Amino acid sequence: MPTILGQNQYGKAENRVVRITRDGDTHHIKDLNVSVALSGDMDDVHYSGSNANVLPTDTTKNTVYAFAKEHGIESAEQFGIHLARHFVTSQEPIKTARIRIEEYAWERIATSDGNSQFIGADEVKHSFVRKGQETRTTQITFDGEKWQVISGLKDLVVMNSTSSEFWGYVKDKYTTLKEAYDRILATEVSAKWRYNWTSDDARMPNWEKSYEQTRKHMLQAFAETYSLSLQQTLYQMGSRIINSRSEVDEIRFSLPNKHHFLVDLEPFGLKNDNEVYFAADRPYGLIEATVLRDGTEPQIPVDMTNL
Numbered sequence: 001m002p003t004i005l006g007q008n009q010y011g012k013a014e015n016r017v018v019r020i021t022r023d024g025d026t027h028h029i030k031d032l033n034v035s036v037a038l039s040g041d042m043d044d045v046h047y048s049g050s051n052a053n054v055l056p057t058d059t060t061k062n063t064v065y066a067f068a069k070e071h072g073i074e075s076a077e078q079f080g081i082h083l084a085r086h087f088v089t090s091q092e093p094i095k096t097a098r099i100r101i102e103e104y105a106w107e108r109i110a111t112s113d114g115n116s117q118f119i120g121a122d123e124v125k126h127s128f129v130r131k132g133q134e135t136r137t138t139q140i141t142f143d144g145e146k147w148q149v150i151s152g153l154k155d156l157v158v159m160n161s162t163s164s165e166f167w168g169y170v171k172d173k174y175t176t177l178k179e180a181y182d183r184i185l186a187t188e189v190s191a192k193w194r195y196n197w198t199s200d201d202a203r204m205p206n207w208e209k210s211y212e213q214t215r216k217h218m219l220q221a222f223a224e225t226y227s228l229s230l231q232q233t234l235y236q237m238g239s240r241i242i243n244s245r246s247e248v249d250e251i252r253f254s255l256p257n258k259h260h261f262l263v264d265l266e267p268f269g270l271k272n273d274n275e276v277y278f279a280a281d282r283p284y285g286l287i288e289a290t291v292l293r294d295g296t297e298p299q300i301p302v303d304m305t306n307l
């Protein structure tokens with residue numbers, strides 16, 4: 001049966017680009033997921049395998065990162081218009097470019113003494129929580145006598161665009177990681193905390209207030225810790241909560257290290273001064289630990305944190 005080629009398009013999908021713009025020590029984030037689809041005179045590559053008209057998808061990816069550096073990202077629309085125009089006007093065989101962009105919004109974290117709306121204290125200038133609601137969880141167990149309440153949250157995404165280092169680690173023959181003295185620290189927090197309320201008495205916590213305050217201390221400790229490792233940040237988040245909330249005796253975290261790799265723009269004659277990052281989704285480091293009030297026994301199951 002004779003066949004003919006129908007509609008076709010190609011490109012690189014889901015280029016995760018994070019652009020940090022530094023205004024002194026106040027940082028601004030643009031976090032995009034950019035998909036490029038090109039079409040035009042592409043009969044030959046399908047019929048005969050000739051690549052003469054094919055701009056590699058790898059090049060379309062590089063263009064996204066290079067444009068983020070060279071032109072910045074003012075808005076997703078402006079960035080997409082710029083890219084689409086570039087592909088169609090610079091490559092004769094390309095007749096149509098479709099650029100799809102998802103943008104992830106970030107808000108600044110309020111510091112202990114500040115207010116989220118104002119950039120007052122230092123920390124808030126480079127500490128962000130991704131917009132959108134986290135999921136709140138709870139598990140209640142009652143054996144007719146004793147109560148156990150373990151509450152938590154998941155999908156709370158946070159980022160520090162500076163004030164994070166990672167160096168001085170073990171190096172064996174498989175170690176290639178370069179020491180970092182100024183990196184992005186980002187994670188999606190899953191946490192479970194156990195209330196020390198065990199009996200049906202009048203001193204039971206105000207659950208709504210307790211959740212709100214626990215979340216607040218968690219975010220503030222993340223923002224205010226100058227981090228030498230995600231493990232250290234985790235411990236600071238846990239101990240801030242235990243020290244500030246007398247109703248919580250134990251908290252367990254599961255923190256994926258959401259890696260942001262600096263893009264090498266040197267092949268394009270551009271210097272990447274900690275501005276353009278590739279946000280990788282996997283594999284990721286996974287840092288997990290429990291923080292306890294001294295003198296109490298751990299009760300939160302190790303594998304419960306992600307539920």
Ligand SMILES: O=c1[nH]c(=O)c2[nH]c(=O)[nH]c2[nH]1
Pocket residue numbers: 166177228229230231257285
């Ligand atoms: O904060 C970190 N902790 C690690 O244990 C680790 N390992 C790694 O490769 N990067 C990081 N970052």
